Amino acid sequence: xxxxxxxxxxxxxxxxxxxxxxxxxxxxxxxxxxxxxxxxxxxxxxxxxxxxxxxxxxxxxxxxxxxxxxxxxxxxxxxxxxxxxxxxxxxxxxxxxxxxxxxxxxxxxxxxxx
Amino acid sequence: xxxxxxxxxxxxxxxxxxxxxxxxxxxxxxxxxxxxxxxxxxxxxxxxxxxxxxxxxxxxxxxxxxxxxxxxxxxxxxxxxxxxxxxxxxxxxxxxxxxxxxxxxxxxx
Numbered sequence: 001x002x003x004x005x006x007x008x009x010x011x012x013x014x015x016x017x018x019x020x021x022x023x024x025x026x027x028x029x030x031x032x033x034x035x036x037x038x039x040x041x042x043x044x045x046x047x048x049x050x051x052x053x054x055x056x057x058x059x060x061x062x063x064x065x066x067x068x069x070x071x072x073x074x075x076x077x078x079x080x081x082x083x084x085x086x087x088x089x090x091x092x093x094x095x096x097x098x099x100x101x102x103x104x105x106x107x108x109x110x111x112x113x114x
Numbered sequence: 115x116x117x118x119x120x121x122x123x124x125x126x127x128x129x130x131x132x133x134x135x136x137x138x139x140x141x142x143x144x145x146x147x148x149x150x151x152x153x154x155x156x157x158x159x160x161x162x163x164x165x166x167x168x169x170x171x172x173x174x175x176x177x178x179x180x181x182x183x184x185x186x187x188x189x190x191x192x193x194x195x196x197x198x199x200x201x202x203x204x205x206x207x208x209x210x211x212x213x214x215x216x217x218x219x220x221x222x223x
Binding site: 031033035041042043045048050055056058090092100101102103104105106107108 | 145146148156157158159160163165202204206208209210211212213214215216
């Protein structure tokens with residue numbers, strides 16, 4: 001069974017640009033969560049999607065948005081990039097987002113904003 | 115107060131020793147608890163999960179949960195250099211999984 005796939009693996013952008021990251025969950029998984037990881041802040045929750053609906057959202061500005069498609073694939077968009085957005089963005093999937101479910105992570109997208 | 119706090123580390127233990135990693139959480143409604151291991155440059159991988167008070171053992175790993183004290187720990191027995199990584203404590207709050215900042219563990223040969 002294929003794992004969680006994130007593309008691209010690396011991305012370099014400049015301030016003010018926008019970026020779209022993609023995540024394909026494990027087959028059969030309907031919940032997709034996004035996290036931002038930085039050395040100083042650890043893993044910060046961005047949002048979670050289930051059946052094409054955003055179910056939860058973390059404390060990030062509106063520049064961060066996402067969506068989920070009918071095949072459970074998800075995209076995350078960051079507009080008007082800032083230097084502080086440089087981070088590893090991790091996507092994780094789980095079967096249905098139940099209260100005892102485990103998350104399975106992709107390899108992440110390393111975003112550098114210059 | 116952060117939702118999930120871990121001992122800051124870094125933690126260094128000699129090979130063969132027991133490594134003890136600690137985590138506290140603030141939301142009493144939290145129902146499930148996880149430990150992830152993250153090697154440098156890699157994504158987190160699940161190593162243990164626990165839902166009920168008490169101990170849960172899996173090989174060299176033991177997770178301990180005390181809901182009254184809002185405390186979760188991970189013990190690694192007979193630590194090996196390959197255990198050197200950052201360990202992340204995670205707590206499910208509703209449909210969210212909230213992570214601690216992680217504790218970096220180094221096991222010295």
